[in-house]
Amino acid sequence: MAAVTGARWKRWVFLYLPLGAFVIVTLFPFYYMAVTSIRPDREMYIPWNRPNFAPFWTLQPTLEHFALLFRETLFARWLLNTLIISVLSTAIALFCGLLAAYALARLRFPLGGTLGTSIFVTYLVPQTLLFIPLGEVIRNFHLNDSLWALILTYPTFLIPFCTWLMMGYFRTIPRELEECAQIDGATRIQAMVRIIFPVAMPGILSAAIFAFTHAWNEFIYALVFLSSATNKTVPVGVVSELVRGDTFFWGPLMAGALLGSVPVAFVYSFFVENYVSAMTGAVKG
Amino acid sequence: MIGTFVAYPFVRGIWLSLTDTVVGREGDFVGLQNFAKLWDDSIFRRAAQNTVFYTAAATTMKLALGMVVALMLNNLLGFKRILRASMLLPWIVPTVLSTLAWKWMLDPTFSIVNWLLFQLGLIRFRVDWLGGPVMALWSVILVNVWRGTPFFAITLLAGLQTISQEVYEAASIDGANAWQRFWTVTWPLLLPVTMVVMLFSVIQTFADFQLVYILTGGGPANSTHLFATYAYQIGVATGKLGEGAAASLAMFPALFMVVLFQLWYIRRGEGGVKKRGA
Numbered sequence: 001m002a003a004v005t006g007a008r009w010k011r012w013v014f015l016y017l018p019l020g021a022f023v024i025v026t027l028f029p030f031y032y033m034a035v036t037s038i039r040p041d042r043e044m045y046i047p048w049n050r051p052n053f054a055p056f057w058t059l060q061p062t063l064e065h066f067a068l069l070f071r072e073t074l075f076a077r078w079l080l081n082t083l084i085i086s087v088l089s090t091a092i093a094l095f096c097g098l099l100a101a102y103a104l105a106r107l108r109f110p111l112g113g114t115l116g117t118s119i120f121v122t123y124l125v126p127q128t129l130l131f132i133p134l135g136e137v138i139r140n141f142h143l144n145d146s147l148w149a150l151i152l153t154y155p156t157f158l159i160p161f162c163t164w165l166m167m168g169y170f171r172t173i174p175r176e177l178e179e180c181a182q183i184d185g186a187t188r189i190q191a192m193v194r195i196i197f198p199v200a201m202p203g204i205l206s207a208a209i210f211a212f213t214h215a216w217n218e219f220i221y222a223l224v225f226l227s228s229a230t231n232k233t234v235p236v237g238v239v240s241e242l243v244r245g246d247t248f249f250w251g252p253l254m255a256g257a258l259l260g261s262v263p264v265a266f267v268y269s270f271f272v273e274n275y276v277s278a279m280t281g282a283v284k285g
Numbered sequence: 286m287i288g289t290f291v292a293y294p295f296v297r298g299i300w301l302s303l304t305d306t307v308v309g310r311e312g313d314f315v316g317l318q319n320f321a322k323l324w325d326d327s328i329f330r331r332a333a334q335n336t337v338f339y340t341a342a343a344t345t346m347k348l349a350l351g352m353v354v355a356l357m358l359n360n361l362l363g364f365k366r367i368l369r370a371s372m373l374l375p376w377i378v379p380t381v382l383s384t385l386a387w388k389w390m391l392d393p394t395f396s397i398v399n400w401l402l403f404q405l406g407l408i409r410f411r412v413d414w415l416g417g418p419v420m421a422l423w424s425v426i427l428v429n430v431w432r433g434t435p436f437f438a439i440t441l442l443a444g445l446q447t448i449s450q451e452v453y454e455a456a457s458i459d460g461a462n463a464w465q466r467f468w469t470v471t472w473p474l475l476l477p478v479t480m481v482v483m484l485f486s487v488i489q490t491f492a493d494f495q496l497v498y499i500l501t502g503g504g505p506a507n508s509t510h511l512f513a514t515y516a517y518q519i520g521v522a523t524g525k526l527g528e529g530a531a532a533s534l535a536m537f538p539a540l541f542m543v544v545l546f547q548l549w550y551i552r553r554g555e556g557g558v559k560k561r562g563a
Binding site: 014015018019022023025026027029032033036044045046047048049053055117120121124125126127128129130131132134135136137156213216219220224234235236238239248253254256264265268269272275276279280 | 293498540
């Protein structure tokens with residue numbers, strides 16, 4: 001829309017204030033998560049309609065919830081599991097996706113177009129559609145309750161995504177670039193690895209970041225395929241071990257939620273631009 | 286590999302849905318009995334209605350809100366990057382973890398949302414956000430909107446930035462006001478992006494699991510189930526794999542239609558303006 005040239009108050013009323021309100025609502029749950037995680041229990045369980053309900057801060061911050069998290073649950077283990085699963089499945093997805101995307105974008109072969117479309121469709125299949133039969137497959141391979149169950153199944157939704165994204169990226173790189181390399185005596189593989197991959201680095205990085213956050217956030221496969229406490233990922237571990245029936249241990253829960261969010265937020269903060277380009281690129285193809 | 290892990294489970298899932306398999310015992314072929322049973326199951330019908338309503342309401346709200354935020358961001362001169370980065374947090378943080386924060390914020394006894402609304406004079410009595418069937422479904426929709434709006438806003442913003450300033454100037458010269466400029470210039474030019482974002486969001490919302498699983502667990506009294514959570518309850522929690530597979534495959538026809546529509550729409554666009562290779 002054309003730049004609003006109206007009076008100053010107009011910009012405040014129609015732009016700054018609503019945007020500010022939106023950002024506050026967007027970020028408030030994270031703030032509240034953080035405050036709850038350092039609030040002592042005696043202060044936490046005051047009903048909201050008591051006069052001494054002071055929700056926004058605490059004067060006696062404590063680390064007891066974090067201590068409990070590491071002392072009495074396997075939280076550190078869950079973090080490690082999640083990290084291993086995310087890194088390995090992202091690596092597998094990137095490797096397969098790179099080759100598939102290069103082939104689809106550059107080589108001409110029959111059914112190439114159909115293959116591209118079917119990869120796109122696979123990328124759209126939600127995890128909740130197939131979790132029950134996939135669980136059976138995992139059992140048949142005797143992978144249930146092992147980290148490999150997730151390392152090998154996450155690529156089923158990560159590879160199509162990576163392929164799709166990088167295919168779009170490869171197409172923007174002019175063919176002449178590698179043709180020149182080939183004239184200079186490079187083989188096709190050399191041209192691909194030495195010339196095209198470095199040029200496509202931003203696209204590859206975007207795919208990697210996006211795949212990593214996807215893997216870190218996945219829930220239903222992790223919930224269904226893993227059962228013993230030592231093998232859980234952070235989201236599943238926090239939910240299953242810190243909720244007993246109807247009792248929620250809110251302090252440790254929020255501490256766990258905070259610590260489980262920090263790694264992805266951290267990775268994300270370094271690569272915001274790549275992430276955004278992956279997200280918008282995935283939509284535009 | 287993709288074949289083993291997507292096509293095979295799909296076929297296997299169809300087979301499972303036609304048997305009476307339970308955990309630990311291979312089932313016998315029972316034809317469409319599982320589907321017939323689901324059709325007569327009032328909880329399943331409720332879940333189907335919920336899913337449609339949830340998808341429609343949440344997607345509409347996300348589109349409206351996301352569009353407004355995108356337009357505002359596009360008008361902003363500074364702070365755009367930092368705002369965009371912080372706005373995406375709900376989208377990148379694990380959904381289960383942020384939903385837990387919401388569950389705590391909507392807790393019947395310790396709810397800060399109640400406290401805030403009370404302090405602002407908007408409510409006089411406690412609102413039981415997750416206690417009643419209607420309120421609980423709306424709470425889930427609300428959290429979904431909170432989580433999904435950034436995705437709409439950022440992708441629509443990316444689309445907005447490709448529209449050239451000159452089109453607006455031309456429209457302004459022709460005497461169009463801001464409202465008219467939006468509907469005659471922005472909306473039609475942005476439509477391709479909007480459609481794709483919508484369809485992505487529809488698929489994800491339709492197949493959603495985590496929000497309901499955490500916030501209500503399908504309760505109270507099985508009133509807020511979606512396809513996926515009910516399939517989980519039947520197939521995993523009670524171990525009736527055949528019936529569970531049937532319940533999750535019941536999503537397939539609707540998803541299939543959406544995907545077909547999306548492919549058709551993309552093809553049409555490619556054939557027209559920008560013809561792509563291969």
